[in-house]
Amino acid sequence: MIPTKVPSLPVPVVRLVGAGFAYEDGPAVLSGVDFAVAEGRAVALLGRNGGGKTTLLRLLSGGLRCGSGSLLLDGAEVAYDRKGLTRLRTSVQLVVQDPDDQLFAASVGQDVSFGPTNLGLPEEEVRLRVAEALEALDITALADRPTHLLSYGQRKRAAIAGAVAMRPRVLMMDEPTAGLDPHGQERLLDALRRLREAGTTVLMATHDVDLALRWADEAAVLSPAGLRTGPVAELLADDALLDAARLRRPWGTAVARLLRARGLLDAGAPEPRTPEDLDVWLGSAATPLVTE
Numbered sequence: 450m451i452p453t454k455v456p457s458l459p460v461p462v463v464r465l466v467g468a469g470f471a472y473e474d475g476p477a478v479l480s481g482v483d484f485a486v487a488e489g490r491a492v493a494l495l496g497r498n499g500g501g502k503t504t505l506l507r508l509l510s511g512g513l514r515c516g517s518g519s520l521l522l523d524g525a526e527v528a529y530d531r532k533g534l535t536r537l538r539t540s541v542q543l544v545v546q547d548p549d550d551q552l553f554a555a556s557v558g559q560d561v562s563f564g565p566t567n568l569g570l571p572e573e574e575v576r577l578r579v580a581e582a583l584e585a586l587d588i589t590a591l592a593d594r595p596t597h598l599l600s601y602g603q604r605k606r607a608a609i610a611g612a613v614a615m616r617p618r619v620l621m622m623d624e625p626t627a628g629l630d631p632h633g634q635e636r637l638l639d640a641l642r643r644l645r646e647a648g649t650t651v652l653m654a655t656h657d658v659d660l661a662l663r664w665a666d667e668a669a670v671l672s673p674a675g676l677r678t679g680p681v682a683e684l685l686a687d688d689a690l691l692d693a694a695r696l697r698r699p700w701g702t703a704v705a706r707l708l709r710a711r712g713l714l715d716a717g718a719p720e721p722r723t724p725e726d727l728d729v730w731l732g733s734a735a736t737p738l739v740t741e
């Protein structure tokens with residue numbers, strides 16, 4: 450057979466099609482939402498408080514069911530029975546915002562082993578996955594520690610390890626950096642970097658536009674007009690969208706705008722997204738900033 454030359458677009462891992470949702474007796478939180486999470490991406494889900502980020506994540510992970518529209522896993526509609534939901538949960542894991550809503554076992558190790566054990570995996574495989582997840586989140590030394598004696602940042606990482614032990618293709622996290630100090634945030638980002646290098650797709654709901662610009666390659670922005678998706682630098686430079694979603698301008702976007710206004714950065718040139726990027730840019734800038 451002659452191979453076809455038409456490259457096929459990758460099928461998203463999970464996808465919402467025309468999804469609508471309202472809580473009981475409440476107004477519509479989401480309506481007509483189309484959202485595809487493609488393999489290998491780092492996606493920041495942004496939007497105002499109460500904009501529907503958590504609801505969207507719960508629809509994608511099967512915790513809530515769409516009132517209208519549907520959820521697809523690998524292109525096939527998800528069945529909300531035991532088998533269908535188990536299939537979904539082995540591909541997609543959601544880490545909720547408050548680790549205390551997720552952690553319940555006596556020790557970190559026991560908590561992290563809960564998911565894989567529940568899948569009926571052999572003991573040896575469970576041990577391997579737990580060790581791997583603890584290592585990925587840099588909490589191996591905490592395996593035997595009671596979860597209630599951990600710091601908030603450690604509890605966050607333990608909760609994420611529980612999801613990672615399921616070896617999901619898509620790891621979704623609801624405001625994972627909220628409540629972390631700068632050091633805790635950097636440790637979490639290091640862990641996410643390792644997971645992404647291992648091939649995990651990561652979707653993170655956050656209000657932090659600077660973090661989104663620095664970390665994500667794609668953004669999904671919820672505003673009253675609906676959900677917009679696209680390259681993170683492009684969406685976070687869209688003033689109308691930022692206003693509609695009640696988001697601040699990211700630091701990097703503001704700096705790039707100033708540099709462009711002064712003719713120091715070409716329209717199409719990559720913009721500095723962090724102070725470190727700016728430092729590199731200053732070192733290599735062809736145009737001296739101060740001319741004599």
Ligand SMILES: Nc1ncnc2c1ncn2[C@@H]1O[C@H](COP(=O)(O)OP(=O)(O)O)[C@@H](O)[C@H]1O
Nearest residue numbers: 472475478496497498499500501502503504505
């Ligand atoms: N369990 C619930 N019952 C009723 N309404 C809810 C519930 N959870 C959230 N909502 C409402 O749904 C809307 C979207 O909330 P949410 O998805 O939590 O937004 P976000 O995560 O962006 O802050 C809000 O108006 C919120 O008050």
Ligand SMILES: [Mg+2]
Nearest residue numbers: 502503504623
């Ligand atoms: Mg929320």
